[in-house]
Amino acid sequence: MPSAGPAELDAAGITDPALRAAYTACRELNAVHGRTYFLATRLLPPERRPAIHALYGFARHADEIVDDLGDGRPAADRAVELDALAGQLGTALEGGPAAHPVLAAVADTAARYRIDRQHFTDFLVSMRMDTWVTDYPTFDDLARYVHGSAAVIGLQVLPVLGTVVPRAEAQAPAAALGVAFQLTNFLRDVGEDLDRGRVYLPADELAAFGVDRELLAWCRRTRRPDPRVHRALAYLVARTRAVYRRAEPGVAMLEPVSRACVACAFTLYRGILDEIAEAGYHVLHRRVTVSTRRRVAVALPGLARALVARARS
Structure with a gap:
């Protein structure tokens, strides 16, 4: 696994230990599963990298719900899990508790950069399409x-x-x-x-x-x-x-x-x-x-x- 990128988190002004851990989890997802994106992200100023990692981490987390076919779950169960994820994301975006580290990181990023919530809604609609x-x-x-x-x-x-x-x-x-x-x-x-x-x-x-x-x-x-x-x-x-x-x-x-x-x-x-x-x-x-x-x-x-x-x- 890559290092946690503490210099990036310091540059971004992310000091809360739990939030730093959440961003680190997203960074590791990007490094393992998005090699091209991760390499490109290294060319950004350090303070902007955690946000990109968070957005990638959330997308990857949702994608794994619909694409991890090795667990044998039926499509209906995956749709239910995506619905639950949508609710958990909404709670996190409203400032409530995050049910998963990637939700904590992406909610913080959305607030910092004022990202339109509709983009996340549209993304999850397409993820649901993959279930049917x-x-x-x-x-x-x-x-x-x-x-x-x-x-x-x-x-x-x-x-x-x-x-x-x-x-x-x-x-x-x-x-x-x-x-x-x-x-x-x-x-x-x-x-x-x-x-x-x-x-x-x-x-x-x-x-x-x-x-x-x-x-x-x-x-x-x-x-x-x-x-x-x-x-x-x-x-x-x-x-x-x-x-x-x-x-x-x-x-x-x-x-x-x-x-x-x-x-x-x-x-x-x-x-x-x-x-x-x-x-x-x-x-x-x-x-x-x-x-x-x-x-x-x-x-x-x-x-x-x-x-x-x-x-x-």
Whole structure:
């Protein structure tokens, strides 16, 4: 596990021992499960990192309720647990006791940065969808899920990152970047999602290339490529690249001390699409990743830019 990051907590003015422990738990979740995000977060000024860890920790906590299939619980039980989480979050956001460390940290972050509570509500709506929705007929249907699962994440972190333009102007590209990251995850994890009984790729767009759930499952089971799947994934990768292009202007709208962080995450996550293409779109049986060498090559120049921005600020 990573260290607790006491210097970050000190820089953020977080002194209460219980709250420090809560933020530390979120930091450890980010380090273990969100390697790209964690690396990018290291490029932020220390005082802003705990808030990002808290937002990631809460999202991860909710995601584990719906995705931890090894516990054998039925979907109905997961929905009940999400409803309970929503109630516990509401209590914490109102200043009441937190039922879990991640709730204490995220409630403190929401108060510090005045994050709109509706973003958390929308996020949990999408998490509930994962307990009963197993596929999406069209991209518009998927967009309703992605708004809560991804776009609002971009909107949550925006107050932490800060902007040099009116925040409302930066919201559209921030939301688009969250969506781009999520669509990238869907393409990278299509095989694992099949194992969970879900397909996050629009059925009508797959059908245009002669692909359906059964063919995807066959390719995963046999580890054999299929030209129809290749063409479908190539199209969806191209479509996702267009979302990154819509998001890219948002980096310059951020405060200078935050730009290196987001630019690093942008480059590394978009690089996953390159890895998918280089694998010939034969990814249903394995999870492509960006190499450690590539991570370092992106992060080190980012660190230099971050240090210069901090010095100037």
